[in-house]
Amino acid sequence: MVDADPAVTIPRRIAVVNRGEAAVRLIRAVRELNAEHGYGITTIALHTDAERRAMFVRQADDAVTLRRTSAGIAYLDHAELERALLESKADAVWVGWGFVAEDIAFAELCERLGLTFIGPSPAAMRTLGDKVEAKLLAERSAFRWQSWTPPAPPYVRTSSARWQRSSKLCTTWSGHARWVRSTRSFRRLNCVRGSWRLWSVGWPGRWTR
Numbered sequence: 001m002v003d004a005d006p007a008v009t010i011p012r013r014i015a016v017v018n019r020g021e022a023a024v025r026l027i028r029a030v031r032e033l034n035a036e037h038g039y040g041i042t043t044i045a046l047h048t049d050a051e052r053r054a055m056f057v058r059q060a061d062d063a064v065t066l067r068r069t070s071a072g073i074a075y076l077d078h079a080e081l082e083r084a085l086l087e088s089k090a091d092a093v094w095v096g097w098g099f100v101a102e103d104i105a106f107a108e109l110c111e112r113l114g115l116t117f118i119g120p121s122p123a124a125m126r127t128l129g130d131k132v133e134a135k136l137l138a139e140r141s142a143f144r145w146q147s148w149t150p151p152a153p154p155y156v157r158t159s160s161a162r163w164q165r166s167s168k169l170c171t172t173w174s175g176h177a178r179w180v181r182s183t184r185s186f187r188r189l190n191c192v193r194g195s196w197r198l199w200s201v202g203w204p205g206r207w208t209r
Helices: 020-037 055-059 078-088 104-112 122-128 131-140 153-158 186-192
Strands: 002-005 008-010 013-016 042-048 062-066 092-094 116-118 167-170 180-183 197-200
Touching: 013 020, 013 078, 020 042, 020 055, 042 055, 042 078, 062 078, 078 104, 104 116, 104 122, 122 131
Parallel strands: 013 042, 013 092, 042 062, 092 116
Antiparallel strands: 002 008, 167 180, 167 197
């Protein structure tokens, strides 16, 4: 690592675990950073054999080929990524978005290899990757957040008239979207309450275990 400032540690070799426009943007940004500050950071493009002549590979300072794997997409194969990262002799990893950008296990793999994962920590991914947990974290912090109705199962039980409207039971582990089930009975609610949260259509309530 190159020490450009006592408070900042700059990587010497950044492995780019992405492709296309995302990779090109990062490579160009590093090039500008080097030109302005003289850091001398090297970018290494991880790519498949079919991408060996792609723009992001040609613009990178170095490149490592990802081998074809039985898993299908080499960018998602942790074992192959580990091999390529070791071969690249990188000390930092940039993932951008997509592929393994939100993969907690890959971030942990980078930590195990002693590489700087340029992105959120595994712990932050676990918390902020869950919309409900992220909201609860915001409530406990000093950040401004959009108010919502606090957990109130008694309110649900006493709102029998409103309960007749369609209510939704939604999973909390889902990422960009939530799987939804409809229910109109408390018996059904009790059956699934162990792993589902209630979001009701027609009233501003929230049920949680």
